[in-house]
Amino acid sequence: MTETTLNSRTAGSADGDVLLELENLQKSYGENRILAGVDFSICRGEFVCVVGPSGSGKTTLLRCMAGLLDPSGGRTVFEGDEVLEPPAKLAVVFQDYSRSLLPWMTVEQNIELPMRNKFPKTERPQRIAQVLESVGLAGKGGLYPWQMSGGMQQRAAIARGLAYQPDVLLMDEPFAAVDAQTRIDLEDLVLKVRRDFDTTVVFVTHDIDEAVYLGDRVIVLSGAPTTVSENIEVPLPHPRHQVTTKSLPEYAKLRSRIFELIQNAKSHASIR
Numbered sequence: 001m002t003e004t005t006l007n008s009r010t011a012g013s014a015d016g017d018v019l020l021e022l023e024n025l026q027k028s029y030g031e032n033r034i035l036a037g038v039d040f041s042i043c044r045g046e047f048v049c050v051v052g053p054s055g056s057g058k059t060t061l062l063r064c065m066a067g068l069l070d071p072s073g074g075r076t077v078f079e080g081d082e083v084l085e086p087p088a089k090l091a092v093v094f095q096d097y098s099r100s101l102l103p104w105m106t107v108e109q110n111i112e113l114p115m116r117n118k119f120p121k122t123e124r125p126q127r128i129a130q131v132l133e134s135v136g137l138a139g140k141g142g143l144y145p146w147q148m149s150g151g152m153q154q155r156a157a158i159a160r161g162l163a164y165q166p167d168v169l170l171m172d173e174p175f176a177a178v179d180a181q182t183r184i185d186l187e188d189l190v191l192k193v194r195r196d197f198d199t200t201v202v203f204v205t206h207d208i209d210e211a212v213y214l215g216d217r218v219i220v221l222s223g224a225p226t227t228v229s230e231n232i233e234v235p236l237p238h239p240r241h242q243v244t245t246k247s248l249p250e251y252a253k254l255r256s257r258i259f260e261l262i263q264n265a266k267s268h269a270s271i272r
């Protein structure tokens with residue numbers, strides 16, 4: 001274990017309030033065993049990135065955590081309760097923004113939809129304006145999704161996730177479908193939003209740079225059948241900056257370590 005790593009069972013639980021805990025989480029599709037027993041915990045306020053080789057089951061893991069998919073074994077515990085269906089205080093932002101917003105509703109209406117059961121009608125406009133402002137879409141709430149760029153639609157999807165004040169935001173490769181410049185803007189946006197709303201974030205990505213830049217911690221998955229390969233603390237200072245943070249020697253060290261782990265996982269997967 002290097003100085004930047006912690007045991008996967010204890011990282012995130014040493015000095016904080018555990019919000020989400022995966023206990024020996026397993027998932028198979030028929031005979032195809034994808035998750036072979038994944039264990040980790042996430043503390044309130046943390047920003048945790050999950051990386052792993054393609055096909056290691058990152059999306060599967062996130063869907064099990066969100067209660068959108070039943071695990072084959074083990075469990076996820078969220079705020080003390082086993083996740084058996086999508087919890088009300090958990091929001092998910094998916095990669096495919098074009099399908100996550102309802103095209104016949106304006107951005108404001110899309111954002112209001114999940115708020116209906118939680119906030120009285122009179123409180124909603126102020127809250128919607130606040131989240132739109134935070135994601136850089138102030139004044140754009142009257143637009144329909146199809147009138148906006150991909151980056152704007154993903155901002156709207158993030159705003160919708162935030163609007164009903166979830167305790168945790170799960171994001172599944174949310175920037176994979178946007179161009180490189182928009183992706184950089186959205187990475188900084190998500191760090192800002194996390195500061196503005198003090199939200200716990202679990203962020204799945206295949207991009208090592210993105211994981212190190214965003215995360216307080218990076219969980220590296222092995223290849224399928226998947227377990228946690230390493231749980232790596234990211235002690236880089238905040239606020240992060242696309243140029244200065246990425247120029248730090250510690251950034252390069254973390255990046256190389258994760259790259260090496262993923263290469264190892266890929267080579268083991270290919271000879272299995």
Ligand SMILES: Nc1ncnc2c1ncn2[C@@H]1O[C@H](COP(=O)(O)OP(=O)(O)OP(=O)(O)O)[C@@H](O)[C@H]1O
Binds near residue numbers: 053056060061206
């Ligand atoms: N509904 C399903 N039915 C059967 N197999 C599935 C299903 N969903 C995913 N799989 C398989 O499970 C494995 C893991 O898929 P998953 O999408 O979770 O991995 P991933 O790490 O997110 O992949 P990528 O990085 O390529 O997006 C893949 O081999 C995939 O084909």
